[in-house]
Amino acid sequence: xxxxxxxxxxxxxxxxxxxxxxxxxxxxxxxxxxxxxxxxxxxxxxxxxxxxxxxxxxxxxxxxxxxxxxxxxxxxxxxxxxxxxxxxxxxxxxxxxxxxxxxxxxxxxxxxxxxxxxxx
Numbered sequence: 001x002x003x004x005x006x007x008x009x010x011x012x013x014x015x016x017x018x019x020x021x022x023x024x025x026x027x028x029x030x031x032x033x034x035x036x037x038x039x040x041x042x043x044x045x046x047x048x049x050x051x052x053x054x055x056x057x058x059x060x061x062x063x064x065x066x067x068x069x070x071x072x073x074x075x076x077x078x079x080x081x082x083x084x085x086x087x088x089x090x091x092x093x094x095x096x097x098x099x100x101x102x103x104x105x106x107x108x109x110x111x112x113x114x115x116x117x118x119x120x
Contacts, residue, residue: 005035005036005115006025010041018046021037026067040101077098
């Protein structure tokens with residue numbers, strides 16, 4: 001099986017890019033692939049701990065926890081994007097990494113396939 005790197009550059013409210021990126025990650029891991037998920041911009045909020053599930057509102061924390069447990073998935077938030085939005089390393093959900101863009105570029109270089117999602 002191969003390695004897939006997904007870069008999610010989600011925009012403001014109403015974007016389905018982040019949901020799609022997580023669902024795609026889940027499907028790829030279930031098929032036996034390794035997945036590196038990079039989130040930047042507003043998508044970094046996915047890595048913030050203390051999220052609350054609401055009825056009829058996207059909540060991806062459970063799916064991410066299950067993905068981390070497989071050992072074939074890693075997710076990294078853009079550190080600068082997170083800091084710009086006012087949350088720090090101590091606020092980051094367990095399992096998540098925070099790095100600069102060079103992590104994403106290195107992951108792309110070592111991947112079999114790369115998908116850039118969003119950026120609108």
